[in-house]
Amino acid sequence: MSKLYTAKDLEQLIKQGQSLCSVPADAKLTPMARDIMRKHKRSAPAGTAVSAAPAAAPAASGSSPRIHEPVLPRAEYNWKPGADPKTAAELERFFFSPEIQALKERICHIGKRIWSKGYVDGNGGNITVRVGDNLVLCTPTLISKGFMVPDDICMVDLDGNQVAGTRPRTSEVNTHLGIMKAEPKAKSCVHAHPVYATAFAVAGVTPPSCLIPEPEVFLGEIGFASYQTPGTPENAREVGALAKRHQSILMQNHGVICWGTDVEDAYWKMENTDAFCQTVSISMQIGGPKAYGPDKLKDLILLRKKLGMPDHRLDELKECELCDAGEVTVNTQAAGSACSCAAPAAGTSVDEALVKKITDQIMAKLG
C-alpha cells in the first residue's frame, strides 16, 4: 500500500534537510502536503531536483509582488506554565485582560451556535476553555447558551472552585475538568444534548465505523460513558477516563461531551457527532448502512494520527476488527463484542437479519 504523507511529514523532511525527492512518486498526499510539493517544485531552478531547502524569502523591495503563503490560523490558547495569576488583584486583571475578554466572546459565539442548531434546550449545555495550569473559563448555571454576554462567563480552578465572575458556575463543569485533568491536549470542552446523538446515548448505542470518512478522521471512535448523575465526581471520573481515547463521548441517558484544542474545535466535534448519528439513523430506515471496509478505515486512522489526534484502534485491533459497520454497538454487558472479524466487506449490504436484530435491541432498550 502506498504511504500517506501529510504536510507535517514533509515539513519534517525539510527540517531534517532531506530532499522531497525521497517522497515516492506513488505516495498519497493530503491537500496541504500537495501544496508544499507544488511550492517546492516552483522554487527549484529548472532541471534541478526538488530541494528540501526552504524557499528563499522574497526580496523586500524592487522585486515582484510578495505572494503570501497560506497560513492555517491557530485559535488554541497557550498560557505560560507556572505563571497563573494568584492574588485577587492579579486574577481580576487577568480575567478582564483583552485576550481573556476575546475568549469570553468566542464562548458566547459558540453558545449561540449550539442553541441555534437546537443542540441545547432551556438552560442545557455548557462550555469551558482552559486558560492556565489551574484556571478554566466556564459558562454559568441557569442560562440559555444562545443569549450569553461576556460578563456572564466565570472562571474556576481545576477543582471547580469559582475564582472570578459574578454568576455562579455550572455544576457540570466538573465533568469538563475530569477531561482536562486526564488529557492535557483538551483545552476546551463543549457539552450539549443534540437530539440524534442524545437518542443514541439514551438507547445505549454508539454509531458504527467504516461508514463516512470525515467522522473517522475528525472524531475518531466515539466513546460511551455509563450513566452517572450529571456534575458528580463519579460522572467526572467516568468521562475523564475515556478522554484519552475519545474526543467525543456519549453520556448514557444524558447527552454528549466533546473536547478539542480550542472552543471551535470542540464545537465542531459536537456537530460532527450529531450529523453522524443523524445520518446513521436515517440510513437504518432506508435499507441499512453499507460499509467501505477496514482497509480504507486504516488509511483514515493513520491520517487522524498524523494530524495529532488520539486514536488507539490501530494499536489494539486487528485490521479485520476495525470495521463494525452495520453493527450498532449496544453498550450493555449483554451486548457482547463491539466488533467482529466477520465484518462485511467493502460495498456489501448489511444483512437484513442484522438490521432487524439491531432494531429489536434498540426497541427492547426503549421498553
Ligand SMILES: [Zn+2]
Ligand atoms: Zn447535560
